[in-house]
Amino acid sequence: MIKDQSCVFCRIVADQEEASFVYRDDKVAAFMDINPVNTGHMLIVPNRHFSNLVELDEAIGGHMFKVGQRLAQALRCSGLRCDGVNLFIADGAAAGQTVFHSHLHVVPRYTGDGFGFHFPASYGRETPRGDLDSTAAMVQGALAG
Numbered sequence: 538m539i540k541d542q543s544c545v546f547c548r549i550v551a552d553q554e555e556a557s558f559v560y561r562d563d564k565v566a567a568f569m570d571i572n573p574v575n576t577g578h579m580l581i582v583p584n585r586h587f588s589n590l591v592e593l594d595e596a597i598g599g600h601m602f603k604v605g606q607r608l609a610q611a612l613r614c615s616g617l618r619c620d621g622v623n624l625f626i627a628d629g630a631a632a633g634q635t636v637f638h639s640h641l642h643v644v645p646r647y648t649g650d651g652f653g654f655h656f657p658a659s660y661g662r663e664t665p666r667g668d669l670d671s672t673a674a675m676v677q678g679a680l681a682g
Contacts, residue, residue, distance in 0.1 A: 541586045544636070544637070544638045546580075546582045546586075546636055546638035546640060547586050549566070549568065549582070550566050550582065556569070559579055559608065559611075560604060560607075560608065562604075564583065564584060564596075564597050565581050565582060565584060565597065565600060565604055566581070566584060567579050567580065567604060568580060568582075570642070574644050574650070575618070575646065575647070575652065576617055576618065576645070577612050577618075577619060577645040578642065578643070578645065579608055579642075579643040580641070581601045581641040581643065582638060582639070582640045583597045583601065583638075587639045588638065588639065589628055589634075589637070590628045593639045601641045605641050608643045609624065612643070617645055618645065618647050619645035619646070619647065620647040621645075621647070622643060622645055622646060623642070623643075623646055625642040626639070626641055627642075
């Protein structure tokens with residue numbers, strides 16, 4: 538049963554949209570990304586609709602990463618060009634999420650593939666310990682609350 542008919546990943550899991558499946562079980566499905574960064578780029582999605590990481594059931598999230606590890610190993614043994622693998626979740630529009638059904642990208646990587654994270658000019662400048670401690674305290678406070 539589809540929770541969100543407007544969600545393309547819900548429709549894929551319900552076999553109402555085409556997909557090239559690589560893996561399926563009772564918790565998740567993995568299929569080829571229709572707009573791959575590199576050949577072999579896959580998505581792992583929960584079979585139930587969770588819009589973001591806050592909603593995502595912890596056990597299912599953990600299972601997504603276990604399946605991601607297996608698929609990363611499969612990529613390395615597949616004969617596809619793969620010298621490394623990125624596991625990536627974009628959570629929220631500001632992080633680059635475009636389909637609001639939590640999903641884990643499994644991206645095969647090789648030197649010179651043109652993909653990567655682009656850091657701001659400030660990256661690499663060491664942050665003062667007091668600022669780091671203050672930030673850590675804010676996050677710890679949110680964990681306790």
